[in-house]
Amino acid sequence: MDFALKLEACRQAVDAALAGLLESKSAEATQLAPLAGAMRYATLGGGKRFRPFLVVETAALFGVPQAKALAAAAAVECVHCYSLVHDDLPAMDDDDMRRGRPTVHKAFDEATAILAGDALLTLAFEVLGRPETDPDPLVRSELVLGLAHAGGWQGMVGGQMLDLLAEHTPTDLEGVIRIEALKTGALIEFSVIAGAILGRGGAVERQALARYARALGLAFQIADDLLDAEGDAAEVGKATAKDAASGKATFISLLGIEASRVKLKELEAEAIGALDAWDGRADVLREAARFVVQRRS
Numbered sequence: 001m002d003f004a005l006k007l008e009a010c011r012q013a014v015d016a017a018l019a020g021l022l023e024s025k026s027a028e029a030t031q032l033a034p035l036a037g038a039m040r041y042a043t044l045g046g047g048k049r050f051r052p053f054l055v056v057e058t059a060a061l062f063g064v065p066q067a068k069a070l071a072a073a074a075a076v077e078c079v080h081c082y083s084l085v086h087d088d089l090p091a092m093d094d095d096d097m098r099r100g101r102p103t104v105h106k107a108f109d110e111a112t113a114i115l116a117g118d119a120l121l122t123l124a125f126e127v128l129g130r131p132e133t134d135p136d137p138l139v140r141s142e143l144v145l146g147l148a149h150a151g152g153w154q155g156m157v158g159g160q161m162l163d164l165l166a167e168h169t170p171t172d173l174e175g176v177i178r179i180e181a182l183k184t185g186a187l188i189e190f191s192v193i194a195g196a197i198l199g200r201g202g203a204v205e206r207q208a209l210a211r212y213a214r215a216l217g218l219a220f221q222i223a224d225d226l227l228d229a230e231g232d233a234a235e236v237g238k239a240t241a242k243d244a245a246s247g248k249a250t251f252i253s254l255l256g257i258e259a260s261r262v263k264l265k266e267l268e269a270e271a272i273g274a275l276d277a278w279d280g281r282a283d284v285l286r287e288a289a290r291f292v293v294q295r296r297s
Contacts (some may be wrong), residue, residue: 005052010052010056014074017074022043038113051077053288055073056069075124087160094165121151122154134198146193173251175249176250181214185214185220195209205277211270211272216271227297270291
């Protein structure tokens with residue numbers, strides 16, 4: 001199947017799983033309706049579902065069917081969507097548009113947006129803890145611990161803190177790489193490793209997948225920086241040129257556009273090379289690396 005079609009099919013499956021998780025007739029009939037509505041608005045309003053796709057496709061390397069990987073994939077997307085809701089707040093990145101429509105705090109209000117993000121974060125761990133996600137409690141525990149580390153103060157949240165500090169402090173290339181490895185890369189790496197956890201992958205296999213994921217995560221952020229510098233806001237779905245306007249250090253500001261493109265291709269090759277042990281079975285993940293480098297939104 002064509003990569004774009006495969007990504008779209010997975011997106012639809014993940015959307016259906018998220019819709020099922022967020023359906024609550026009791027909440028709709030009570031004063032919790034605005035919160036439930038904001039949670040659905042944050043998760044079901046678009047997005048490529050790239051991180052869940054990585055969970056599903058890495059699990060497939062180990063023979064885990066999509067249906068058995070969808071719960072963990074949906075949990076990852078809940079964390080990703082919560083992070084976007086909170087990142088968009090005035091106290092953080094202060095964005096008015098996300099995925100081509102008003103951000104959650106604009107469509108609802110700031111308090112509801114904060115609570116919707118909180119609820120999505122905790123829902124992710126509820127999902128990972130359910131026996132339906134995997135019958136083995138050790139597997140569920142490993143998923144919970146892995147997501148907690150990737151999303152916490154030594155992962156995505158820590159990266160956001162460093163990113164905020166960098167707006168007021170000169171940052172070199174090493175500092176930018178550290179920020180993005182935490183803010184963007186940590187959740188991408190967990191998404192890849194989660195598939196190996198579900199598939200009972202061994203240490204050597206996980207190490208190779210971690211190398212793939214780290215290169216992929218850094219490539220994702222460089223591509224994002226390029227979109228901010230060169231992209232069209234209507235196509236990207238959010239404001240562009242914000243990094244330059246704020247004077248924020250990025251790969252583009254430190255390396256320039258052409259050198260950033262060269263680095264992007266190097267990371268693509270590194271990610272693809274990390275999958276050599278799987279031969280043709282990892283072709284979809286190789287295409288995912290090419291997709292990251294070529295994406296326009």
